[in-house]
Amino acid sequence: VDVLRRINILKEEAARVAANSTLTSAEKNKINAAKYSAIMTPIVVALERRLASTSREPRTPHETWFHKEYNAQLRSAITSLKVPPGSPAALGEIWRPFDSVAASLVSHQRKSCVLLSEIAPQLATLSISDIPMPGFEKQILDSSEYFFAGNHGTVTVSSFCKEVTILSTKTRPKKLALQGSDGQKYIYLLKGREDLRLDSRIMQLLEAINSFLHSSSDTRSRNIAIRFYSVTPISGRAGLIQWVENVSSIYNVYKSWQKRTQVAQAQLSSVSTGNIHNSVPHVPRPSDMFYGKIIPALKEKGIKRVISRRDWPLDVKKKVLLELMKETPKQILWQEMWCSSEG
Template sequence: DDSLPNIKTTFRKLDQTLEATIRKEDRHHPVRLKDYSPWLTEFSANKLNVELEIPGQYDGQSKPLPQYHVKISGFSPEVTVMSSNKKPIKITILGMDTKEYPFLIKFGEDIRQDQRIEQLFGLMNHIFSVDMICSNRRFEIMTYQVIPLTSALGMIQWKSNTESLDAFLGRSANKTYQQDLSKSRNDYHLWISRPRLNQGDAYGLAAQEYHADKVIPKFRELANRFPKHILRQALWDLSINTENFIALKNNFLKTYATMCVCHWILGIGDRHLCNSKICLNSGKVLGIDFGHAFGTGTQILPIPELVPVRLTPHITALMEPFGERGQFKVYMVHCMRALRDNYRILLATMNVFIQEPSFDWLEHSRLLDEENDTPEATWYPQIKIEQARRKLQGEGSTRIMVEELEANNTLKYKDAYVNLVKNIRTVGRFEEMNNLSVEEQIDCLIDHSTDENLLGRMYAGWTPWM
């Protein structure tokens, strides 16, 4: 048929157009707001004679005064489609005060968990503010506003002038940093993968068969591909003088130590290089995306996370000459002591997870117990809040993680992973992993997080050697 070549040509052009559009979005090129919402594009508070507040101005800390809240004037005509899996959209709201307020619109996810975690962070910041030691040292965990609109749609405050840890490390590296990083992940994947095995089974078999004598040299070889002081150099490049560098470094270590403690209490996982951001003005660290919280990174994922917080070689190199046992540990001890002294108020606030479990929590309870999949099931949140209580009363990180691994009913090589965690060096120092002092608990947490035999078995996308 003569029309067949024309049809093929048409489809080829359509395919090329679609591919070009996808590439354009992946490069974060802006697109028009009217492509998504013509009504928002034409919105004008003056023309419509309406007053709409910019979201996120209610913090629950004091009586609201809406008469002083900033109102929406309009919307920027351009938006940015992000490159992550569900393509969230960054929009900019124009305020009556002539300022711009950027937000990230996420759809297809229940962000109520993120909102509640941010509220818990706010409570932790209040605890730090009334604790004399933490207040004098100005401890805080950086937060942002999360506004759920439905169970599958929400808005997240966009923190301007921040950069992911991944991009920040690339500042001081050579031009091939991203290619080198990708190559290291591919090499690690080839080293751990097995023919005709899926990723979960390949990692599980490695947990069972690969001895530490094989894992640790490979881990160190990957880490040595990148300059040891790459993070220090990135902070130095951001500084205008030595005094500024010392301030940026101190801000980074203080906020990172605070974040590590708070994240571990809430069991927050999935701390890959893009889920931590650095404020370019101050050097402070901001954690984002809490889809895996309360231990689900270990208990749910087919390749379980084996370390409680991210203390990888290039981060701990910034802590020299005293290392992670120096000032960084002191920061963690102060934060943990303040939270443990106020554990009752934290646990009371966490009860909202039991009273109103999010979709993710109900789904996790269904996966972990097929016989108890009713919406009224509250056993899963109760267990998670109980684990948080034990952490706040001196339980060690290894015992909690062993419990989470043993509860992972879909994990084929469960025993191998459990043995790895049970046999790290910290277990010999603390025979009983409960009722630890604050200093012992932080020692356990640091030992656990820096264990090279565990880091060398983490998922390649987590990039544990960086």
């Protein structure tokens, strides 16, 4: 999105320069080249940094494959991007080499699972370790389970399952299964390109609250506690989240309500028109609904270009939020909780 925005800016600037009749053709080309370098340099720098990180010596079969298939293509594409195009008409072609690489990767991105030996051979060969199971470092087991838990009285990682499931969401998180020293299987979500340190602190806060609740005989007798899951940051850009079974995300609850609403509207339309073959209209994504409102609202404020969210006026964001809230029934969440509850 940022690249397309910059290309559009270059096209606008090129049109403005072309309309200046006082400049010679050589002067126009020089101005366009200077603006191209100024606007596209941050993109080139970011790409070169990413290329440097992917051009190191391959350590896994997957890295070896990627290096062999795409390293030369990416180097060539970045080199071409550094050179200003010969004419403004060619601005639309400067990103095409990267689009070609992305199109080539689509088939690989559709994979729903991958062998752990391809992406992390050392983990695939792991057999018995003293590494505590993430999120269970402080769990003290009963004496009957002490033999399985090792010398420290905590569950440790014995091995990793052979296959890694790839989720189809935006950041392509990975679902991992670890075998514990107690014989149980522990499942985690490996998320990249996201800082989970704040999430980890929130879970630690909930754990502390549970300790306070447990210290009181009144709350302890009523089994009052907050349910939480473990979050283990690996770095500032990745971490492990404990997998929780049998849950529904708020996103899925909202999407289900959208689909039910669309089906009901289609049925009413069929009854009123007498056409029983009316198709169910497309259900828009929540992000499409948001941008469908925020962009016109920004234009009303005179903001034509999609800039950083941080720069959006607060009153515009509040207005869009209230409109979306008004269009959404207040009871959909508690209805889902009621229908999913037992008894």
